[in-house]
Amino acid sequence: MHGPVAIGGVGGSGTRIVAEIIKQLGFYIGSDLNSANDNLWFTLLLKRPHWFLKNKDNPEEIFQYLDVFERIMKGENLSSRDYLLIIKAAFDISLHGHNVSGTGRGLWPFKRIFTILTNKSYDMASFKGYGWKEPNTHILLPYLEKHFKSMSYIHVIRNGLDMAFSSNQNQLFNWGQVYGITPDGAQPLPKLSLEFWIRANKEAVNYGREILRDRFFLVNFDNLCLNPEIEIKRIINFLGISENVNMDRLVSLPRVPESMGRYKKHDLSIFSKEQIRAVEEFGFKIL
Numbered sequence: 001m002h003g004p005v006a007i008g009g010v011g012g013s014g015t016r017i018v019a020e021i022i023k024q025l026g027f028y029i030g031s032d033l034n035s036a037n038d039n040l041w042f043t044l045l046l047k048r049p050h051w052f053l054k055n056k057d058n059p060e061e062i063f064q065y066l067d068v069f070e071r072i073m074k075g076e077n078l079s080s081r082d083y084l085l086i087i088k089a090a091f092d093i094s095l096h097g098h099n100v101s102g103t104g105r106g107l108w109p110f111k112r113i114f115t116i117l118t119n120k121s122y123d124m125a126s127f128k129g130y131g132w133k134e135p136n137t138h139i140l141l142p143y144l145e146k147h148f149k150s151m152s153y154i155h156v157i158r159n160g161l162d163m164a165f166s167s168n169q170n171q172l173f174n175w176g177q178v179y180g181i182t183p184d185g186a187q188p189l190p191k192l193s194l195e196f197w198i199r200a201n202k203e204a205v206n207y208g209r210e211i212l213r214d215r216f217f218l219v220n221f222d223n224l225c226l227n228p229e230i231e232i233k234r235i236i237n238f239l240g241i242s243e244n245v246n247m248d249r250l251v252s253l254p255r256v257p258e259s260m261g262r263y264k265k266h267d268l269s270i271f272s273k274e275q276i277r278a279v280e281e282f283g284f285k286i287l
Helices: 015-024 038-046 049-055 059-074 082-095 108-117 136-149 158-162 170-179 190-213 221-226 226-238 249-250 275-279
Strands: 002-008 129-133 152-157 216-220
Touching: 002 015, 002 136, 015 152, 015 275, 038 059, 038 082, 038 108, 038 136, 049 059, 049 170, 059 082, 059 129, 059 136, 082 216, 108 158, 129 136, 136 152, 136 170, 136 190, 152 190, 152 226, 158 190, 158 216, 158 275, 170 190, 190 216, 190 275, 216 221, 216 226, 221 226, 221 275, 226 249
Parallel strands: 002 129, 002 152, 152 216
Antiparallel strands: none
């Protein structure tokens, strides 16, 4: 079985479509998903900004949760220690949420526990592999690579100027501190958003190319929408799938969003020349 195959990217990059492609290709991506195909078990255990910032230099704590997550995904029996960690994460999110806005407080994490308890074992042989999609995955890449020795990672990137003017700025507020960025109102939010996009993507792409190498794949979301057959074939080749697939079904999944090119309606003078150059260096043409 291939895997795991992890999918991540700055929030709003189009990871949902890539996850659906992986799912349609026969990969198991979890049994507790939201409408965006986020693996909510990963969210429960590992998307906790204040917990991560406290423990990022204490990898054993993070590896414990990765171990639990792996066993849940594989449908393995969980130990009492595993359940204690799950309950600990649930109470943490119940009190603080899984982002700086407090989303997930209350009963949300306990619903995740219910899905873990009722998760039916599945025939892994009936899938081509397993994996997950959770945009915040890229934040944990070094830990994931050390834990999952055969992990492949797909990073999705979308035009940073379109991203800068998106209403989805969750990752900026959740993880800005990781990249030395603090939204304090002193600078325009789109400028800070673009700076986060630059730093986060540079770190993920550099790590992928230098450490993961042939286990790393970069998806340009704009190209995926404009040339779906070409880009989907590249994904299929990366995954090593040789069987016939339903290309008609797959190419129907990416759609050009109305928000593509929205940056053209905004004043770009708020960005520095270095920021604009960085967007271009990632392969995006600015018209």
